Amino acid sequence: MPPTDDELLALARLVGDACRTRAVTIATAESCTGGLVAHLLTEIPGSSAYVRGGLVTYANEAKIALAEVPASTLEAHGAVSAQVAVAMAEGARRRLDVDIAVSITGIAGPDGGSAAKPVGLTYVAVADADGDAVRRFVWEGDRSANKRASAAAALAMVADRLGADGS
Amino acid sequence: MPPTDDELLALARLVGDACRTRAVTIATAESCTGGLVAHLLTEIPGSSAYVRGGLVTYANEAKIALAEVPASTLEAHGAVSAQVAVAMAEGARRRLDVDIAVSITGIAGPDGGSAAKPVGLTYVAVADADGDAVRRFVWEGDRSANKRASAAAALAMVADRLGADGS
Numbered sequence: 001m002p003p004t005d006d007e008l009l010a011l012a013r014l015v016g017d018a019c020r021t022r023a024v025t026i027a028t029a030e031s032c033t034g035g036l037v038a039h040l041l042t043e044i045p046g047s048s049a050y051v052r053g054g055l056v057t058y059a060n061e062a063k064i065a066l067a068e069v070p071a072s073t074l075e076a077h078g079a080v081s082a083q084v085a086v087a088m089a090e091g092a093r094r095r096l097d098v099d100i101a102v103s104i105t106g107i108a109g110p111d112g113g114s115a116a117k118p119v120g121l122t123y124v125a126v127a128d129a130d131g132d133a134v135r136r137f138v139w140e141g142d143r144s145a146n147k148r149a150s151a152a153a154a155l156a157m158v159a160d161r162l163g164a165d166g167s
Numbered sequence: 168m169p170p171t172d173d174e175l176l177a178l179a180r181l182v183g184d185a186c187r188t189r190a191v192t193i194a195t196a197e198s199c200t201g202g203l204v205a206h207l208l209t210e211i212p213g214s215s216a217y218v219r220g221g222l223v224t225y226a227n228e229a230k231i232a233l234a235e236v237p238a239s240t241l242e243a244h245g246a247v248s249a250q251v252a253v254a255m256a257e258g259a260r261r262r263l264d265v266d267i268a269v270s271i272t273g274i275a276g277p278d279g280g281s282a283a284k285p286v287g288l289t290y291v292a293v294a295d296a297d298g299d300a301v302r303r304f305v306w307e308g309d310r311s312a313n314k315r316a317s318a319a320a321a322l323a324m325v326a327d328r329l330g331a332d333g334s
Contacts, residue, residue, distance in 0.1 A: 030205075033206070034208070035201075035203065035205030036202065037202070038202030039200070039202040039206050041201065042202065043311055043314070045276075045277050045278070048226070051225050052226045053223045053224050053225040053226055056195070056202065056221035057220050059215070059220055062220030065263070065264075066233070066262065096228075109212075111213065143210070144210055147209075147210070
């Protein structure tokens with residue numbers, strides 16, 4: 001089952017509380033989630049105190065032009081790769097001048113999958129002053145469910161990176 | 168009543184069908200909606216054929232750095248103004264190299280309102296090869312409802328601009 005609206009908002013609130021407590025600013029770089037993570041973060045009243053903005057880099061050209069992903073990285077590893085996820089997060093962190101940035105790149109489906117990179121394959125990366133972290137997931141839902149699962153994973157990774165306790 | 172999920176998705180589908188039929192590419196520049204319009208557009212399977220990406224320009228610095236809104240326009244008219252909405256749409260159209268871009272800037276609430284610019288005040292602009300169009304709204308819901316109303320207005324304005332018949 002994909003995360004519910006309430007579960008997604010609870011994660012956004014957890015991230016928001018952690019950003020506030022630690023006086024941390026945040027930005028997003030989203031491919032397959034298409035803006036969902038930024039939407040969730042900005043559902044929380046007062047989020048303008050820590051959300052600077054985000055990039056929705058759906059096309060490869062947008063990944064290059066907006067998130068400063070090197071064309072050579074896209075060519076070498078493909079848009080759905082750990083390397084591109086990290087480059088997107090680092091690019092968003094630079095471009096939006098924030099403390100922490102989170103990125104998501106994946107294949108939401110129903111089209112675009114292959115044997116090597118199936119529908120549902122998703123990488124989530126976080127970049128902050130300490131460096132980068134990246135995780136790989138393979139979701140098995142439909143397009144909308146995969147977007148929601150990716151958004152939840154991204155918010156949970158940020159909360160974890162900020163030391164927030166979601167329990 | 169704010170638009171339902173089904174109503175929002177129907178509008179996203181209407182825009183998507185129009186983009187496909189007319190071979191038009193689209194991008195977003197969102198302030199108060201925080202990525203919701205891009206999220207809705209990318210809920211539609213196959214939307215990568217026409218959605219290039221989007222900007223979430225929540226902070227003024229992001230409006231300047233990402234959407235190329237002139238600082239002088241922000242100073243003269245404020246972030247929630249017809250002038251800034253138009254500049255955001257034009258900036259997104261240039262930066263993402265698309266045929267049509269839509270922008271939203273407003274005060275979702277609960278904070279940030281004033282006598283001159285109340286909570287709910289929102290401007291939606293569309294930019295394409297023919298020029299710009301901008302509309303002013305004042306929503307009366309809570310934060311989440313205002314975001315949804317703004318997203319519906321933005322999608323409807325794009326559909327109208329593309330000559331799509333939503334009836």
